[in-house]
Amino acid sequence: METSDASAVVDGRLRDAVGTHLTREDRANLFRYMAMMRASEERALTLYKQGKVPGSFYDGRGQEAISVGAAYVLAPEDRMCILHRDLGAHFVRGVTPDRYMANYMGRVGGVTEGKDGNMHFGDRRLGCVGMVSMLPDMALVASGMALAFKTRGEERVAMTFFGEGSTANGQWHEAMNFAGIHRLPIVFLLENNRFAYSTPNELEFSVDPVERAHTYGFPGVNVDGNDVEDVFDAARVAVSRARAGGGPTLIECQTMRMHGHGAHDDMRYVPQEMFEEWGRRDPIDRYAERLVARHDFSVEEVDGLRSEVAAYVEECAGKALDSPIPDPAQATAGVFAESWEPLGDGEAPWSHRGRNGGGANGASMAASEGSSA
Amino acid sequence: MSATAAPTQTSASTTEMTYLQAISDGLRFEMARDPAVFCLGEDIGAFGGAFKVTDGFVEEFGPERCLDMPLAESAIIGVAVGAAAEGMKPVCEMQFADFISCGFDQLVNVAAKLHYRQGVAVPMVVRLPSGGGFSGGPFHSQNPEAWFLQTPGLKVVAPATAADAKGLLISAIRDPNPVCYLEHKGLYRHVKDEVPEGEHIVPLGEARIAREGTELTVIAYGSSVHLALQAAEELDEDVEVLDLRTLCPLDREAILGSVRKTSKALIAHEATRSAGVGAEVAALITEEAFEDLDAPVRRLTAPDVPIPFSPPLERAVLPQLDDMKEACGELLAY
């Protein structure tokens, strides 16, 4: 489905079509990854409160559907710049929870082996380039990767995550502008979680960022960020568009950050009603209900997935705690590279992934229809 | 590492070229050799670049490989980082070195630290036309190399001769790390030498003895090398001139070896004084060669002043030949 029109919105018709792109196994995976993100972050928060995590702690509680849904679309050779509330994306690509927790604890088993902390990581062997603190610098880096794909004629896509706050920053505009000029194969994943630290939307911009997309020459799409399949489908469309040479898409995912900016933030600026309202739309609980109501999962099955994840995360926590602390002699190592190595490919668990997976191409849709749940 | 680097060259023949032509030549050679190399910057495509370094490149390599960027330095640097992570070899051009400040964040926080933090190599070059002397004023005359020496993860080079301009650029492009390449605008057309044709490599991290001597070492780079050579000639003294060529990593052995020989050191650069390259080299000398010193280590630099516009003011700020002669003379007599 071509979306060159800025006001393209996912509607009911598209939701039905979503069903043809996700198998039963996919749905279980989506649930599993979201649950894994939730459980891992809860476990890590406990470690933080126990004093085992130096520095600060950030999580994406309530936003699990976004990173999981969007990352699930990607092919192995696609690339991502992942941010601090997108742990699900790391998991989808193949980072295990123990490496995430060890990174927070500054251990050798962490993804950066102690060089950087909390969510400032990205496993280059899985095609992830980790974030810097200055946001949204990575939007430009992702644009650069997309430029490389385009220049070399490769059907690969770059995906970059950022919050609504960073759309106020000049670098975001430079990235959007540049991507629009060159119709780069990039997906801009905007997580509007209502607050940038304590700054609400109305102090961050006067025009909803999704509206800006068309001023840079490409479509902007608004989705329910707490509905994993909604996110998935918008990402699927955007990725296939990009892969086919259609250029960038901005996907604004509406969600709510249920914890503070960091664990040190008590969120006093958030009205209680907001918590309650968004609490009722918890992405994981909603999906659990839908799996049972609409996709033929039993309650036991869903509970089984939850407990399977819980056990796995606990096992990972033990592994992370066993990971050694880094050797101080390593502190000065690795400033310069001896040689360049290509980024590796990430895992791509979507059953229909592939160069034309989920695109507007009717043939591929027909092909996938046959294996729908 | 020996201070006098014999350039590796496959071709023995040379052509006389200006410093600017040598930069074009080096860039062109690498772009022809390696399809991953591409240029990005403002006005470099159709216009051929503000200083015409990339004149004719669009015709030869196409607009994708000589990419006209929007007025967005962060985008130039940030896009280069992403492209380099994916295996391209971007050569960014800042229209003036001064404008690196607009792309500073991407350079020092993203490019410089990616490998240390994540093992991701970023093979990119940032060309920085630097230096004053033509009433460019405060925003078109700076020599900002010290900023980059303070950023672990960046390499910094500053050629003084046309041959080195080519050789260092090729090395910079082939280095898997981000390299800041300071090309002094004043040397573009005023410096000419015989430049080896074809592949010509000057390794990073190697200084060059531009003039041998035994009584005083002038350690310089860029425009100051020429000033030092001229001063030494006119003073007719036994002055050694060491052209650093690479500012990070410094060729410590060459610096210390020369100072141990002459026991007197003057560090000269057009950049402003405080916390500049001179300060770093002076500290190195006193730390490692204290017992070889027969005189205090001195610096000849611009004072801590934005570069003024009006010619007499600019001349009063940028080190002149007379200043160089005087500084050398004082140390020789000490």
Next chain:
Amino acid sequence: MSSSRTEGVQQPERSPSADVVQVTMPQMGVSVAEGTIVEWRKRPGDWVEADEPICDVTTDKVDVEIPSPATGRLERILVESGTTVPVGTPLAEIDAEARPGEAHPDERAGPRRAPQSSTGQPDGEADRSQFHSPVVRRIAEKHGIDLSRVSGTGIGGRVRKRDVLAYLESEGDGAPESPEPVLHTESPYKPEVSESPPAKAEPETAAAPPPGEGAPSSIPAEQLLGPTHREPMSPMRQAIARHMIDSRRTAAHCTTIVEVDFSRVAARRGQLKEQMRRRGVNLTYLAFVARATVEALEEHPKLNAAVEGDEIVYHEDVNLGIAVALEDGLIVPVIRRAQRLSLEGMAAAIADLAERARTGTVEPDEVHGGTFTITNPGQFGAVLATPIINQPQVAILDLEAIVKRPVVVEGPEGDSIAIRPMSYLCMSWDHRALDGAGAARFLDSVREGLEAGESRR
């Protein structure tokens, strides 16, 4: 400041260079002798018109503005505000030839001047012949050059690197007469690296080739040795080295050793220690040995002598040298007329000299004129030694460690074993001046004195 007191009208004084006009402290009232500058209205470099107020002055009678005597640029202020000076004192200088817009001499050089040289060139007039740069000191130290003999061609007569290198080339290594103080020294306590054969070893003193090394090795010696590092010998070390060699070449060295039972000394020391401590004196075993030695020397004067050519020179006084170990060498300050000192006096003198030797406050005279030397390296645990005589003396006594040993004591019931604090007194002596019997008899006297436990005086 000159205190010319001129009465009457002030004229702007003209110094020899006609373009400089002085501002002077005016006479404001017949009885006024001095004034105080309150504030300068202009700073050096400022332009000032004739009659324009240039500073404010106060006296006990009146406050007044001083008008500038000339038009021009204020060059220098000679008297700062708050200062009181006599009438007529020059306060400032104005350059009357200056033109507006011309750079002040301080500014003419341009801002680039200040940053260029971190410190100005040293004043050529000042004597810098005593300042030695690091490289000059290093070269001088390495080659034993006395820098006072090197003429300097640098600013202010500074000795430059090239000067000391030129000196080295013309004069060669080391000055024959080193101005260093003569250090009377004797053998090192611990084995030095002097074991390694010196570079220019004479054939007869070269070390025998180590076993297993028959044919010369094809591999250079340096490689066989493995990694080494070099350090230049300090002047003290070099001096000690010279004196040791000289001493062994001069005297006919022999060493005689006697065993001493220190139990009586220990008992006596136990009795006396506390009361001496209250008087600020630390009573050591060495003090006892020194006392006994001095008494023995009175009975055996041949040990308190020197050999000069064909003569033995006997000294009336016992000037007892006590060797003190320093960080990289030793020094032997002398207790003059030690025969006059009691046990307590000896202990105090030893402590004082040792303290001052370690803090480097021994006077040059105090290391000269010794007639006999005692050394006590026993605290390091060695039991025997063969010291080298401290020229031009004829003997040196070494007290080593006092160690508890089982010894045979003769009693009415027969022999038995007792545990006693024992030590060896090792004396090296010059066979030119005396013979073994004389040496032994002397040592026996010392031993008796110690084993009696009580000073004979």
